Amino acid sequence: MKTIYQKIVITQTHVISRPKVEKSPGTTCKRKVSGISPRFAGRNDMAGQLQKVFYLLLCLLWLVWPGHAALAQSPTDVEAAFAAQSTARVIVVLHPVEAGAAQADQVARSQESVAQALSSADFSVIQTYQTLPGLVGEVTPAGLEALRRQPEVAAIALDLPVEIADVTPNASLIGADAVWRDFGLNGAGVRVAVLDTGVDTAHVDLAPSLAGQHCFNRNGGCLPDGSVESDSAQDQNGHGTHVAGIIAGRGQTSPQGIAPTAEIVAVRVLGPNGSGFTSDVLAGLDWVVANQSNLNVKVINLSLGGGSYVGVCDGADANTTLYAAAVAAARQAGITVFAAAGNSGQADALMAPACVSGVVAVGNVYDSPLASLGWPTCTDQNIVADQVACSSNSSPELDLLAPGVLVRSTGLGGGEATKSGTSMSTPHAAAAAALLLQANPNLTVAEIETILEETGRPVTDSRNGRVTPRLDALAAVTRVVIGQVTPLSGTVLLQGRTDHSGTGIYLSDTPCASSVTGEPAAVTDATGHFEITPSSEQAFLCLQAVQPAYLIGQKDAPEGELGSLTLPGGDVVQDAVINILDLAFMAIHYRSDNPAADVNADGIVDIFDLTIAASNYNLRGPVANWEGGSP
Known part of the structure; x- marks a missing residue:
């Protein structure tokens, strides 16, 4: 049984400056x-x-x-x-x-x-x-x-009439701050279309990010002259400004967005009161796709919607049929579409277009504990982080959860505002997609969806027992970056041993020096093999393989598969040369179990250890004669 309500609403419910009832x-x-x-x-x-x-x-x-x-x-x-x-x-x-x-x-x-x-x-x-x-x-x-x-x-x-669905970027909960710090990713070069009430084109935190704008309003609400269509997306409500700031706010007078150097294409499809019609939203989607060769949009954010649909709604009525067609066209153009689930507290229904199969539907969670918080349809008590807001719509078609409560972001007229709702959750996810696309511009729409969902933290909705992934931008970006970086691998063998484990592999972004500092990036296994997946595309200038009683191994500018290197044994005094000092040290500890002199690690210093050292007499380190590596 599918119940459809005509009113389309922006999914904002808490607004500090002006409460909005959904x-x-x-x-x-x-x-x-x-x-x-x-x-x-x-x-x-x-x-x-x-x-x-x-x-x-x-x-x-x-x-x-x-x-x-x-x-x-x-x-x-x-x-x-x-x-x-x-x-x-x-x-x-x-x-x-x-x-x-x-x-x-x-x-x-x-x-x-x-x-x-x-x-x-x-x-x-x-x-x-x-x-x-x-x-x-x-x-x-x-x-x-x-x-x-x-x-x-x-x-x-x-x-179908539509309205806004109503953030401060909750960067820490989703790991966006770690993405900035560890990977240096901030959304640069990725364009996100925000279909909403427009944006404050003069806001200091948004103006540098604005890459295009347009307006559709069949009630004659487009600026500057009240036309039904124009090239101005100037906001007169504040909702779209807030949403855009969550995605790409520069952080000068309001909190920094999740993808602060991403670019925004603002498409105003809602009027000053935050309402409009499905046909205007469809016109905005149609405009983005038709002009994709110039716009190069990669993500669309829809913090709006209307109706109440149980299950996939692609062919439920004329409104959702064209929504489905518009989303399909966007996907074919390489655009990932995110939409707000809605804030009417329904446990088994979503608004349109969130209910469309090709859309990434986003629900709302808290990012920190609260004693209680009242919504128009319900009240949450004894709130903990990652708790699903009682107002957030849910259904089996819900794809992601993201923070969306008392979120601070860019405000109309400058400065900041605080809002709540799935409208605020959705741009968190859209911005995370921008981070992924900066990390790998060749990701497909399906890959973006899969990565965001598979790397999210599982959260259970107590209303229906449904488990939905909560957005984890750090985990998602990490998967993308690791998937692009070629692992650094090789084998380090120890002369005279059958167990080649325990050799420390040290990496440095400076040229090799005689001394080794810091912690090893990896340790060899029993076969002598090691593999390192760098956390970013950093180019290392030096690799050193260190094992007590052996000369140090070295590789300048290591990349890919290094092949095999055998470390000569006998440098028990660790002075980078095997000579009389090493033989003397071993003689002093002859027939003992001193591990520093036991080159072959068989538990006793004996003739076998002396023989290994003698075979390498006057040999100096580091050694770098790797064999069989990739060209």
Whole structure:
């Protein structure tokens, strides 16, 4: 059973500067209008009209009253909308076209065919797309019936309203601070598209990161002149500014973002009040994909959504059908899409587009202990780090958890603001993807998803027992970096021994010196083998192999497989030369178990040890005659 609520919300719930109350599921207006008493239905007398007005007022109150959801999507919802007005704003899904170079032309022809089949009075087109098989328009009852008869039309639904879903980057919990420190990665060169309320283009922590901007708002909310589309994504709400700062805030007047030198492409799809329509979000997605050759976006962040969907929602209605098509197009263009799960506290349902199969859906956890925290739908008590927020939506389709409570980030007008919700969790994950892509720009969308999920820390949601990985940026980046670095390996044999273990392998980023300092990077096993996976792409200038009673082995600028090196035995006084001093030391301890003089480590200093030393008389270290290594 799938329940769908029409209102799309940004997934922000706690805002220190201005609290925002999120909608929650409820009875639909459709039921209210269609449930008018039969004896009044169809009547035009005063009693019938008063009852209709009464129910319509209830519908309007239901849509705006905190804690309630909007119209559910069903085949009769569009007709129900006509009870309140003469036209309805609908999304029309067209039958899929073949992928390929001519896809855009096929989409355009299908859109034109449908538009020309109806009069503009019955269907006024207000939005078409370049890559998505669909269009949006205002339709009359007669136009609705005509649309349904068109062979190109696959589905029709009310254009689902959307709102923001509402961080301070909780870098420590997810290990981002360690990524900066240990790997020197900060998102440089990676572009993230933030589809939201826009960004504060003058904010000192965001302006240097802004690589592009655009606006879609069919209610005429685009700056500077109230148009339906423009090249300005200036924020008038603050939500998008906050989200962008979590990703790429420079950290001058607000906390540093998770990927502080990543670039932001700001796409405003929501109005000053944080609301908009699915069609505007789809227009933003369509614009990014259609302009990918210039934008080169690698990640999309959607801290917004609407409805409530149980299970995968790809074909649930016209809204999610086009969401699925848009996400598929983004993935094909090499873009990973992250979306907020929602904050209505549902244990088995997600908002759209988080419920779409190709999206990485992100839920919310606490990053530190709290006594309690109240949400619009619930209250958490005795809170610990990594506890799932009771307000965070969940379902088997939830992919990741990330911090999203009382998060500080960039604020509208400069400085910072504090917000909470899955809107804040989502950009943590999107920014982590930017770090991965800086580490390896060739990662595919599927690889990014797999790495983030497989390296996350398992967290159990007490509401349903479901285990979901909590984002661990350090573990994810470590996997990527290790996968690219060629291990440094080789074999060090000890003359006169059958057990070749215990030789310390020392690495240095400076040229080899006569002395060895620090801790070994590895120790050989019984066969003499060692393997070292560097923690970064650092180029080492020296490798030294150290074993007491043996000359030191050495390799300048070691790389890859070094081959095999045999250390000559007998340097028991460790002065880098085997001579009379070593023989004298061994003679003094002859027939003892002194380990310093027992070259072959058989438990006694005897003729065998003296023979090894004598065979290497006057030999000096270090030795570097490696054999059989990679070229």
